[in-house]
Amino acid sequence: MSFREPESLIQSVAQAGAVRSTIYPLKPNRRGWAGIAAFWLVLPVTVLVISLAASVHGALDPFFIMLGIATLGVLYPVLALVRTRIRICEHGLIVDSVPGRSRRFLIPYLTIDSGSVMVHPTPSRGGAYRYKPLTAATKRYPWPGLDRFVLAACPLRPKISLGPPYGQPLNIWGAPYSRHGISFRALHPVFASPWWRARPAVRDHPPRAQWVLGTLRMLLDRPELRPVLVFNDQPVMRWMFGTDRPEDLLREIETAMVASGVAEAAGFAAHAMANPYDRPPRDIPDDPQLW
Known part of the structure; x- marks a missing residue:
């Protein structure tokens, strides 16, 4: 055929x-927003611990760098979820x-x-x-x-x-x-x-x-x-x-x-x-x- x-x-x-x-x-509901908020509370602490372990002196510099990279890496998929739309034409x-x-x-x-x-x-x-x-x-x-x-x-x-x-x-x-x-x-x-x-x-x-x-x-x-x-x-x-x-x-x-x-x-x-x-x-x- x-x-x-x-x-x-x-x-x-x-x-x-x-x-x-x-x-x-x-679009995130209450459970979604709660999960996102919890993640953003845990993320800085996790990155700070990693930074302290990687550098005893001057740990704040790698902390802010790693936090910025992690933020950008997570923000993109979150925005993709929020922006997903079905236009009924x-x-x-x-x-x-x-x-x-x-x-x-x-x-x-x-x-x-x-x-x-x-x-x-x-x-x-x-x-x-x-x-x-x-x-x-x-x-x-x-x-x-x-x-x-x-x-x-x-x-x-x-x-x-x-x-x-x-x-x-x-x-x-x-x-x-x-x-x-x-x-x-x-x-x-x-x-x-x-x-x-x-x-x-x-x-x-x-x-x-x-x-x-x-x-x-x-x-x-x-x-x-x-x-x-x-x-x-x-x-x-x-x-x-x-x-x-x-x-x-x-x-x-x-x-x-x-x-x-x-x-x-x-x-x-x-x-x-x-x-x-x-x-x-x-x-x-x-x-x-x-x-």
Whole structure:
């Protein structure tokens, strides 16, 4: 079976249409702010102890230098969490965090499978989901070949690792303090990002988009995998977002999808909230519902 690069692409923010609403799903809640405050209280003490151990005389100089480096190193990921936003537009979602194009994804509504929407009451179990890189490297699934496909940044293999190549799970957006999570199948993140689409898979190899399509062609020969990999003739992957207010996020997305002409999206928010997905971690890797 032949498979072309998707036609349902949003190439720029302007093509997504007017912004209907903006949601910051990973904005720290009380537990998050408490953890951040505790860390900033412990950090100076830890750095001072290290500085004193490294230099008996003039310990304040290395203290301020190390504290500055540590502050910059921690501040960046904290700001990324605070800035992460989902812009719900006329024609699709824009998901981004830190400035720059590498972490911006444009998901057309036509590629969102409304029947795949789930609410996860325990997002801390995300480590058990089979599209996490560590799981993909250490687990054998009943569906061979998916290990190479489900991770958006493939194929990469860190020098210190053995086993199948894997990369970053670009489709995971969570925070350790999030109380809930939502997920749904939608356009594969490599195609949802113009930046990732043009990136080479590995040195002297085809770009990411060609690599994903090449893997897809082999897997489409398996009828049981077609619902996992394709929706509306587009390559898809399950996205997951941590949030404290899943009902608000789902309701906003549902309203925008219906307004854009996706009639089958009506009612998916209420259905997902009424049927949360809460399975033990040991069951998650082999569960076909999470394809």
